[in-house]
Amino acid sequence: MSPKTREKLLRLALLPLATAALVVAGCSSGLMSTGTQSNAVTGPTFVVGTDAPLAAVASFEVQIESVQLIPTGGGTPVSMISGTPTVDFARFNGLQTLLDTNAVTEGTYDSVQITLNSTGTIGYLNTGSGAPTIATMPANISPAMVTITLSKPLVVKHATAPAGLRIDFDLAQSIEVSNGAITGNVTPTFDVSAVANTDNGGYIDEFVAGVVSVNQTGQSFVVQGPHGEQFTIDVNGQTDWDGDASLTALATDGANAIVQVSGKLDPAEQTLDADEVAILTDTGFYATGQITYVTPPPPATGAATGFDLYVRGLEPTNTGLSLGQIAQINLTGNEKYYVYWMHNPFTNFLFNSSALTAGQAVAVGGPATGAANASDVTVKRIHLRNWGFNGTIVKGSQNSAQGSFQMQVNGFAGVLIPETVTVYLGGHSDFRYGFGAFSDLADGAKVRVVGLLLKNPTTGQVVLLGRHVDGFNFADTTTAAWQ
Numbered sequence: 001m002s003p004k005t006r007e008k009l010l011r012l013a014l015l016p017l018a019t020a021a022l023v024v025a026g027c028s029s030g031l032m033s034t035g036t037q038s039n040a041v042t043g044p045t046f047v048v049g050t051d052a053p054l055a056a057v058a059s060f061e062v063q064i065e066s067v068q069l070i071p072t073g074g075g076t077p078v079s080m081i082s083g084t085p086t087v088d089f090a091r092f093n094g095l096q097t098l099l100d101t102n103a104v105t106e107g108t109y110d111s112v113q114i115t116l117n118s119t120g121t122i123g124y125l126n127t128g129s130g131a132p133t134i135a136t137m138p139a140n141i142s143p144a145m146v147t148i149t150l151s152k153p154l155v156v157k158h159a160t161a162p163a164g165l166r167i168d169f170d171l172a173q174s175i176e177v178s179n180g181a182i183t184g185n186v187t188p189t190f191d192v193s194a195v196a197n198t199d200n201g202g203y204i205d206e207f208v209a210g211v212v213s214v215n216q217t218g219q220s221f222v223v224q225g226p227h228g229e230q231f232t233i234d235v236n237g238q239t240d241w242d243g244d245a246s247l248t249a250l251a252t253d254g255a256n257a258i259v260q261v262s263g264k265l266d267p268a269e270q271t272l273d274a275d276e277v278a279i280l281t282d283t284g285f286y287a288t289g290q291i292t293y294v295t296p297p298p299p300a301t302g303a304a305t306g307f308d309l310y311v312r313g314l315e316p317t318n319t320g321l322s323l324g325q326i327a328q329i330n331l332t333g334n335e336k337y338y339v340y341w342m343h344n345p346f347t348n349f350l351f352n353s354s355a356l357t358a359g360q361a362v363a364v365g366g367p368a369t370g371a372a373n374a375s376d377v378t379v380k381r382i383h384l385r386n387w388g389f390n391g392t393i394v395k396g397s398q399n400s401a402q403g404s405f406q407m408q409v410n411g412f413a414g415v416l417i418p419e420t421v422t423v424y425l426g427g428h429s430d431f432r433y434g435f436g437a438f439s440d441l442a443d444g445a446k447v448r449v450v451g452l453l454l455k456n457p458t459t460g461q462v463v464l465l466g467r468h469v470d471g472f473n474f475a476d477t478t479t480a481a482w483q
Helices: 003-012 247-256 411-416
Strands: 042-052 057-071 086-088 100-105 107-126 133-141 145-156 163-170 175-178 181-186 190-196 204-215 220-224 230-234 258-265 271-281 284-295 306-315 326-330 336-339 361-367 381-385 387-393 404-409 420-432 446-455 462-470
Touching (some): 057 163, 057 181, 057 411, 107 163, 107 181, 204 271, 204 306, 220 247, 230 258, 247 271, 271 284, 271 361, 284 411, 306 361, 381 446, 404 411
Parallel strands (some): 042 163, 133 181, 336 381, 420 462
Antiparallel strands (some): 042 100, 057 086, 107 145, 175 181, 204 220, 204 258, 361 381, 387 446
């Protein structure tokens, strides 16, 4: 195959892109237990969120004491989450999962009160010669309680579609930096808004859980999240399955399968209508995060023999791996490679052992026995996943005819990707939060591109397949941006 032909195939592969979203999640991704508020008439609700990143900050973990809705005109606050989960607010950027579902008292609520523990942990990336490492420091949080007035009240009604709350924690504005150094002081800065389950802001982009049972006749399966709750996933003829995934495969390997699901909450409580399903592992173990180092490193070419993974998500949590630390993944050449949301003949051409690069967001799966030692992990499956990459648009790089532009990546990923990245947009790409069209991409504008980071198989340069292009104010919470 000639270089020109390979370039043409790469450009064609940019087209089949779909939609994603944004999120806040805990130590392991998934739903939490539902609850009710006394004997009052209740309606269904859900909570999602997002974050804006800060350079080199790999994680910000803190315990959420409560998220309470304040009724319009006063009254007794009601809780939107169960328990007091510990959340890594830096885990997602530009993507969305479910923090909790709950039944709360029917009514209209015009503000939200969020209470955090007064202490937390900040993880940051140390770089130099060789592979990067992770260091941590304590976080001092003040004030621990924040009250936010909603621009549009949240209306909860009995026997209707669930009403949602989207929480955006802005790391860049919250974590104090003095003379380029993180001080450890955190002033929580939230943007919160009400969303419907049909809004883009209410879409569940990434929900990871273990399979409990499969109902092939009823076209559904049940999963169990990390907190023990169970949730029904409905599929249909329009549901896309990644690679060798299928309902039949789940029925065969369900006892050891961990899946990633995208979709929206059904008006029926505790049911999610799946648009996409991937089997992250069929042997009981998975970890997800970002590649920080590839062996051998650039400029070496050819198949990688391994890579370092900064672990953001993990199931089960009792292996040799630790959340917030780096694991060393060994490659034997027998791994299967997949790209989430991409189903075409070019998938393996674009993502394989020769196409791994620092900064990629991936999930790995294999036997739990192969993860007993964080310095010696063996896997069977590797999924390339979407991530939000923040940066600035390079002057004069916009090409509307090709649907491309260049950006200098910053934030955590920018430490891993020092070079300029070319962004390609396809027919399903969209513009959000201050950007409405390609013409809005001005020289030097701050931008977040949610998409897939790939290595061009012809040139070796890093490229980004964009699904969402967010303007500078990607923390904007006006509901008009999603409707």
